[in-house]
Amino acid sequence: MSMVARQIQHQQQTEVKTKKVVRRHRSRITLGEKIIGLTMTVVAFAMIGLMLHNYASIYTLNKDVHQLQGTISQQSQVNEGLSLQVVELSAPDRILDIATGELGMSLDDNKVKVVQN
Template identity: 90%
Template sequence: MSMVARQIQHQQQTEVKTRKVVERRRTKITLGEKIIASAMAVIAFALIGLMLHNYASIYSLNKDVHQLQGTIAEQSQVNEGLSLQVVELSAPDRILDIATGELGMSLDDNKVKVVQN
């Protein structure tokens, strides 16, 4: 019976040893591979964040450009209206009417000098 007990004890020891070997085989991913994979994931997330930041910046600048184009269009319309007023107000007949009527000036053709641009 003692021989049977030794055989059982020997079988239990071999089973324990095989379990340890099996545990080593279960870890297929090493620590270095885990570090590399996590570093790649961090880099990927950083690149995605950078892309989103650039997209947001481009969107903001594009919005500002469209607002400025609208402002430029409005200002050009105002400028056209003002240039039309300048043409109307600088008409020689109007200036002559204001000078003779409101200011009491008289036109003497002998004192007028013609200046050309």
């Protein structure tokens, strides 16, 4: 009997050893913290996207401004050239030459009245 008792005792000991205690591993980060972290990440990416959109808009507006400034400077040069032509074409000597030469008009000093402002 002693052998049978030893076998029973040995079986009981092995059964106790094989039985494991299942411990539930708790995560260090709670669900609320995970949600807050995810929300902050989404907000951060949204703000980065908004900033990139604003920088792109500013860049395109600056490019348009520089193009308009170039156009304005070209038009200013054209306007200066035209102003110079107006001054040259409205010279009194030139007008008198065209009137007497091409149009056949004559200048009578007795009929000319000088008006002063």
